Amino acid sequence: MRNLKLKFRRIELEMSQTKLAEKVGVTRQTIGLIEAGDYNPSLKLCIAICKALDTTLNDLFWEDGENEKQ
Amino acid sequence: MKNNKNNLDERQEQTLLRIEHNGCCLAFWGLLAAIIVQIILNFDFRNLAGEWIVFMLLALYIAVGCMKQGIWDRRLKPDTSSNIAVSLTSALAAGILGFVRTVKRFPDKIAGSIATGIAYAIMIFVVCFAGLQFSAQLFKKKQSELEKEPLENEEE
Numbered sequence: 001m002r003n004l005k006l007k008f009r010r011i012e013l014e015m016s017q018t019k020l021a022e023k024v025g026v027t028r029q030t031i032g033l034i035e036a037g038d039y040n041p042s043l044k045l046c047i048a049i050c051k052a053l054d055t056t057l058n059d060l061f062w063e064d065g066e067n068e069k070q
Numbered sequence: 071m072k073n074n075k076n077n078l079d080e081r082q083e084q085t086l087l088r089i090e091h092n093g094c095c096l097a098f099w100g101l102l103a104a105i106i107v108q109i110i111l112n113f114d115f116r117n118l119a120g121e122w123i124v125f126m127l128l129a130l131y132i133a134v135g136c137m138k139q140g141i142w143d144r145r146l147k148p149d150t151s152s153n154i155a156v157s158l159t160s161a162l163a164a165g166i167l168g169f170v171r172t173v174k175r176f177p178d179k180i181a182g183s184i185a186t187g188i189a190y191a192i193m194i195f196v197v198c199f200a201g202l203q204f205s206a207q208l209f210k211k212k213q214s215e216l217e218k219e220p221l222e223n224e225e226e
């Protein structure tokens with residue numbers, strides 16, 4: 001399932017995938033795959049992404065019941 | 071200059087581990103296939119020594135590693151019925167291999183080849199079943215030890 005919350009938050013901060021990748025210490029491809037829903041990041045990486053985007057795990061990674069089933 | 075820093079991020083690390091896992095499987099089954107082919111072609115066992123040593127080391131490393139971590143198998147359970155099934159499969163494969171090897175060497179002695187195949191099968195069944203039963207006991211003992219181990223952050 002695509003992580004649009006992450007993508008929108010990144011765009012909101014006018015941050016490129018490359019810039020976010022640099023900030024959290026991963027490759028741009030990894031950020032792209034997380035946004036596309038093709039890679040499940042570890043909790044450690046989720047927290048690093050949240051800190052880089054100045055937001056919380058709930059805001060970026062929590063899905064309610066209906067979305068989870070999609 | 072020596073660089074000990076890991077250049078990979080966690081996703082790349084997972085991908086690399088998956089590639090290495092596939093490589094390990096390829097090496098394991100490839101070596102087994104090479105050994106079987108050479109046995110069928112009646113190669114001298116001395117010519118198999120290299121492959122056999124690498125294969126056994128690989129098998130031993132996996133077995134010991136899994137045992138230490140309390141891991142048995144993805145699908146099979148460490149019980150007698152599973153061990154009998156695995157041993158019978160191995161015995162059947164060994165029996166066929168023994169028959170083919172002997173009949174290739176002595177094409178006119180079919181009865182003798184069948185007897186050799188049966189002897190191979192019985193021998194492999196006994197060794198395999200005994201080994202599996204012994205390993206299953208070790209595994210259960212290790213698993214109960216791991217279950218009793220207190221967690222670092224567990225309250226006294």
